[in-house]
Amino acid sequence: MTRAGLAAALAGVLALVAGLWLRWIAFDLVGVGLIGVVALGIAVVVRPSALVIERAIQPARVPKGSPAVAVLTVANRGRRRIGSTTATQPFGDTAVYTALPRLRRGEQGLRSYRLPTRQRGIVDVGPVEVTRRDPFALFRTSHRFGGTDRIWVYPRVLPLRPLPTGRARNLEGPSSESSPQGTITFHRLRDYADGDDLRLVHWRSSARVGHLVVKHNVDTSQPYGVVLFDLRPARYTAEGFEEAVDVVTSVLMATAGSGAPVELRLTDGTSLGGTRSRDLTPLVDHLTAVSPDETGSLERSLAALRRAHGTSLVVVTGALDPADLPAVAALRRRFDRLVVVCLDESAAGPQSFPGVRVITAADADGVAAAWNVQASA
Numbered sequence: 001m002t003r004a005g006l007a008a009a010l011a012g013v014l015a016l017v018a019g020l021w022l023r024w025i026a027f028d029l030v031g032v033g034l035i036g037v038v039a040l041g042i043a044v045v046v047r048p049s050a051l052v053i054e055r056a057i058q059p060a061r062v063p064k065g066s067p068a069v070a071v072l073t074v075a076n077r078g079r080r081r082i083g084s085t086t087a088t089q090p091f092g093d094t095a096v097y098t099a100l101p102r103l104r105r106g107e108q109g110l111r112s113y114r115l116p117t118r119q120r121g122i123v124d125v126g127p128v129e130v131t132r133r134d135p136f137a138l139f140r141t142s143h144r145f146g147g148t149d150r151i152w153v154y155p156r157v158l159p160l161r162p163l164p165t166g167r168a169r170n171l172e173g174p175s176s177e178s179s180p181q182g183t184i185t186f187h188r189l190r191d192y193a194d195g196d197d198l199r200l201v202h203w204r205s206s207a208r209v210g211h212l213v214v215k216h217n218v219d220t221s222q223p224y225g226v227v228l229f230d231l232r233p234a235r236y237t238a239e240g241f242e243e244a245v246d247v248v249t250s251v252l253m254a255t256a257g258s259g260a261p262v263e264l265r266l267t268d269g270t271s272l273g274g275t276r277s278r279d280l281t282p283l284v285d286h287l288t289a290v291s292p293d294e295t296g297s298l299e300r301s302l303a304a305l306r307r308a309h310g311t312s313l314v315v316v317t318g319a320l321d322p323a324d325l326p327a328v329a330a331l332r333r334r335f336d337r338l339v340v341v342c343l344d345e346s347a348a349g350p351q352s353f354p355g356v357r358v359i360t361a362a363d364a365d366g367v368a369a370a371w372n373v374q375a376s377a
Contacts, residue, residue, distance in 0.1 A: 050078020051103075053087070053128050053145035057115070061152040061281075064120050064246075068151060070096075072111040072128065076103035090126030091115060100130070117153045120245060122289050125149045152288050155242075158250035158368040162257045163225070163312045163337055189213045224275055224310040225255035225262045226335070228301055232267060233292035235318030236343065241292055243364040244343045248316045249287050250368070251341070255312065256280055265305075267296040302327045305334065312337045319344045320360070325353040332356075341367055 014031070018024070054073040062068040070089075076082050082103045089096045094116070101109045115125070127144040189205055192212035200214040229248045236244060248264075256262045256278065263273040264283045272283045298317065302324075305313065313335040315328060320342040328338055332355040340353075342360040352358055359374055361367040 049130075049132070049143045050076055050080065051082055051130060051143070051145075052077050053100075053130070055089075055128055055146050055149070057125060057149050057151060060150070061154060061285075062117055063154045064117060064156045066117060068115045068117050068153075069112055070115055070125070072098065072100070073108065074100055074103065074111060075108040076105060079105055081105065085130055085132070087111075088129045088131070090124070092121070092123040115151065117151075120153050120155050120242065120288060122285075123151050123153060125151060152285060154284055154288055155249040156246040156364065157253055158246060158364055159372075160250045160254035160368055161372045162254045163314075163339070189215060223260035223312075225260065225312040225314070226265060226305065226308060226310050227251050227255065227262065228265045228267075228298075228305075228313065228315045229287075229290075230267050230298050230301075230315070230317035231290070231293040231296070232298070232318075233294055235320075236292065237345065240318055240343045240345060240363075243367075244316055244318065245287055245290060246364040247341055247343065247367050249284055250364070251314050251316065252280055252283055252287075255314070260311075265301060266290070266293075267298055267301045268293040269296055298324050299327050302331065305331055308334055310335050312339070314339045314341065316341045316343075318342065319346070320358075322353075325356055325358070329353060329355040341371070343367070 017031070052075045056071045056073075058069055058071070072087065084102045085100050087098045087100050089098070096113070096115065098111055098113050100111060103109060126148055127146050129142050129144050131142045189202055190213060192201065192206075192214050196214050202213055202215055206212045227248060229244070233241070252262055252264060261273065261275050261278055262280070262283075263271065263275070264286070265271050270286070272286055273280075298315070302315075313328075313331060315338075317324075317340070320340065325340065328340055332338055338356045340356055340358045342358065343363070344360050345362045357374060359367060359370045361370050
């Protein structure tokens with residue numbers, strides 16, 4: 001009950017009591033009329049709703065700024081005509097309003113509309129809510145349809161050229177547990193697992209140990225990229241961090257464009273993907289919700305890569321401290337190509353360092369332009 005409805009009900013009762021007390025029929029009529037209006041309003045809003053609404057959202061994952069569409073299927077299951085009304089849906093911290101059509105008995109209609117995807121994030125889209133009011137706007141009631149859906153608004157993907165795969169590796173060269181499993185170079189023997197090719201069974205060793213063992217081969221020439229994202233807020237402005245997330249996502253897409261595995265590392269210690277991972281969905285999902293984190297350091301994250309092997313390492317940071325570059329250059333025996341991307345609005349970062357390609361730009365679009373000229377050369 002709204003304040004207006006409560007006031008009308010109270011005024012009607014008082015007018016009726018006053019009319020009976022004073023024996024003034026005009027007060028009685030006013031009181032009866034107000035009570036009748038209140039009763040009619042309550043009857044209108046409490047009757048069961050004949051409206052049925054179903055919602056579908058496509059796609060559930062969309063790059064920032066790209067269209068995501070919600071489709072409402074609206075049906076009238078009652079015997080009376082339903083007038084036009086407005087549906088409200090919570091979208092994160094905001095609300096989306098949609099006009100619903102008039103529906104005759106048994107009629108069905110569709111309404112589609114775009115969802116706001118201007119900001120990166122994982123957004124909950126609340127149930128569709130329709131508010132019904134009486135003709136005198138004294139009372140209202142709300143009905144909710146459906147549950148809560150979730151939409152991933154991905155970072156923006158820039159058109160970056162893939163990095164060259166670097167020099168060819170010696171097929172008989174060093175291998176490690178981190179090398180992707182393949183069919184080129186023998187690495188070690190291991191226990192048989194369901195699904196292994198029986199042609200790889202080493203029968204002599206299996207007879208000696210009493211159970212099946214297979215040859216574990218690795219492909220030491222397959223491209224493999226690592227992207228390291230500096231999360232420390234001191235390196236960015238608020239806008240600069242968002243630009244950096246766009247750059248990291250774009251680099252991942254470019255690195256994995258040829259189907260090569262890729263790994264995402266962050267200075268807070270998070271590591272996603274790896275030598276056997278070609279599915280970028282978990283990596284991009286994580287970047288969709290990532291936020292600045294002051295824990296960790298770029299130096300420690302680079303030190304953790306001293307045992308890795310790959311064709312490329314891309315470090316994305318804000319205003320770069322030149323003292324960090326020697327730690328990047330120290331990995332040139334582990335990676336064929338080293339690239340450091342600096343999101344620096346002053347555009348005063350270092351332009352070169354022995355063994356490291358340094359790209360400095362004020363925003364993500366500037367990085368894309370410089371990347372396609374320098375990093376892929």
